[in-house]
Amino acid sequence: MRTALITGITGQDGSYLSEFLLDKGYDVHGIIRRSSVDFRERIAHLEGRPHFHLHYADMGDSMSLVKVVGMVRPDEIYNLAAQSHVQVSFDSPEYTANIDATGVLRILEAVRVCGLDQTCRIYQASTSELYGKVEEVPQSETTPFHPYSPYAVAKLYGFWIVKEYREAYGMYCCSGILFNHESERRGETFVTRKISLAAARIAQGMQDCLYLGNLSSMRDWGYAKDYVECMWLILQNDHPDDFVIATGVQHSVREFAYQAFSHAGIVLEFRGEGLDEQGVVKYIDPKLSAVNTKLSTGDVVIRVSPDFYRPTDVVNLWGDPSKAREQLGWNPTKTSFEQLVTIMVDSDMAKVAAEGAAMKVRTNLAEYLEKGIVK
Ligand code: NAP
Ligand code: F7E
Numbered sequence: 001m002r003t004a005l006i007t008g009i010t011g012q013d014g015s016y017l018s019e020f021l022l023d024k025g026y027d028v029h030g031i032i033r034r035s036s037v038d039f040r041e042r043i044a045h046l047e048g049r050p051h052f053h054l055h056y057a058d059m060g061d062s063m064s065l066v067k068v069v070g071m072v073r074p075d076e077i078y079n080l081a082a083q084s085h086v087q088v089s090f091d092s093p094e095y096t097a098n099i100d101a102t103g104v105l106r107i108l109e110a111v112r113v114c115g116l117d118q119t120c121r122i123y124q125a126s127t128s129e130l131y132g133k134v135e136e137v138p139q140s141e142t143t144p145f146h147p148y149s150p151y152a153v154a155k156l157y158g159f160w161i162v163k164e165y166r167e168a169y170g171m172y173c174c175s176g177i178l179f180n181h182e183s184e185r186r187g188e189t190f191v192t193r194k195i196s197l198a199a200a201r202i203a204q205g206m207q208d209c210l211y212l213g214n215l216s217s218m219r220d221w222g223y224a225k226d227y228v229e230c231m232w233l234i235l236q237n238d239h240p241d242d243f244v245i246a247t248g249v250q251h252s253v254r255e256f257a258y259q260a261f262s263h264a265g266i267v268l269e270f271r272g273e274g275l276d277e278q279g280v281v282k283y284i285d286p287k288l289s290a291v292n293t294k295l296s297t298g299d300v301v302i303r304v305s306p307d308f309y310r311p312t313d314v315v316n317l318w319g320d321p322s323k324a325r326e327q328l329g330w331n332p333t334k335t336s337f338e339q340l341v342t343i344m345v346d347s348d349m350a351k352v353a354a355e356g357a358a359m360k361v362r363t364n365l366a367e368y369l370e371k372g373i374v375k
Contacts, residue, residue: 008080059103089151184347213308246319
C-alpha cells in the first residue's frame, strides 16, 4: 500500500485529494493545526475511516514537520498548506512568506533529514499568481513570471526552491502551476464562493446586496475535484517536471456573477462603470417570485466597494494546459465553466434553504417558549 502525506488537508484541495487517494487505495496522512473552533468540516466525513490519519504539525514549525515525515515515511507528499488568500497577504506579508515560502523549504529539508530524498516524491502547490502582471496571454510553462502580491512573491520562492532541490539533490519534486479552481467547498471569501453564496441568499430573501471589488478581473476557473487528479498524475510521471493546470477558458468576475445569479433565477443587467457599476435585477424567474416576494425588477443587488480592491491586482489570467493534456493525459475541460457555476449555486441554494429552515425552527421555538406553549 502506498502512503501519502498531505499538508493543508483541511483545505478545499486537501479534502478532495484525500478522497481521491483513499479511492486509489492509499494510506492517507494529513497535518492539522489546533484551533479553538471546529475547522474540519471539509474532512469530517473521512475521519474514522481506515487508512485516514491526522497529525498535529505546523508549516512554521520545522521540528513538528520532521517528526511527522519521519513517522509516516511517505512515498508521496502533497504540500498544499498555505496562507492562500491574496488580499490577506497584503495585511500579513511576513506570515505569508513564512508559511508559503520558507514552509516549502521546511518540507524539503524534513524529507532530506529523514533520509527519504531518493524515495519520496513531492508535489508543490504553485500558482498562476506567479504570472501576476502578465507578460504573455495565455500563460504556459515558458511564460516569464511577474509576481504581483506578497502571496505571489512567497509562492515564487516555493517554486524556485523546489526546482533547486530537484537539480541539486536529484529529488523527485515538482510544482503544479494551478490556475484558480473552485468548488462547493471553496472558502467563502474567495470571489466565486462569495458570489454563489450571495446569489443563493438574495434569491431566498436572506441578503439584499452583494459588495464586490474589480468586476473586470479575468480568471481561468476550473473545478477543484478535477484538478486534484492532475496533482496525482504529476507525481506518477516518469520524470519530475512542472505543469500548468488550467482549463484554457477565461471569464470575468462580472460574467461569473451574471451566470450564478441567472442560475439562482435572477437575470442581471450591469449598469455604470468602475466604482459606480451596479448589478440590477432585469428579470426574475416566476418560480422564484412565488417564494421571494420582496425582490423586484430594478433592485440593485450588486455594488462595487473599494474595500475589495487590492493595492496591485492580477487581472488577466488565462492558462494553456497543452503540456498536461499531452504529457499526462489529463482532461482540462471535464467540467465546464457553466457546470462549475451550477454545482456551486445548487449547493449554496440547498445550504441557505437549510439555514433558513433552522432559523425558522429557532424563531418558532423562542415564540412558543415566550408564550408558554412549550416549556
Ligand atoms: P485553502 O482552502 O485555503 O487551504 C489551505 C490549507 O492550508 C488549510 O488546510 C489550512 O489549514 C492550511 N494551512 C494554512 N496555514 C498553515 C500552517 N501554518 N500550518 C499548517 N497548515 C496550514 O487552500 P486551497 O484552495 O485548498 O489551496 C491549496 C493550495 O493550492 C494552497 O497552497 C494554495 O496557495 C494553492 N493554490 C490554490 C489555488 C486555488 O484556486 N484554490 C490555485 C493555485 C494555488 P487550516 O484549515 O487550519 O487553516
Ligand atoms: O480573486 C477579484 C479580485 O480572491 C479573484 C487563490 O486560491 O487563486 C486564488 O487567488 C479576482 C481578483 O482569487 C472581489 O480582485 C473582485 O482579481 O477569488 P480571488 P485570487 O486572488 O485569484 C490563485 C490562483 C491562488 O493561488 C490563490 O491561493 O476577483 N475580486 N471582487 C474579488 N476577490 C475577492 N476575494 N473578493 C471580492 O469581493
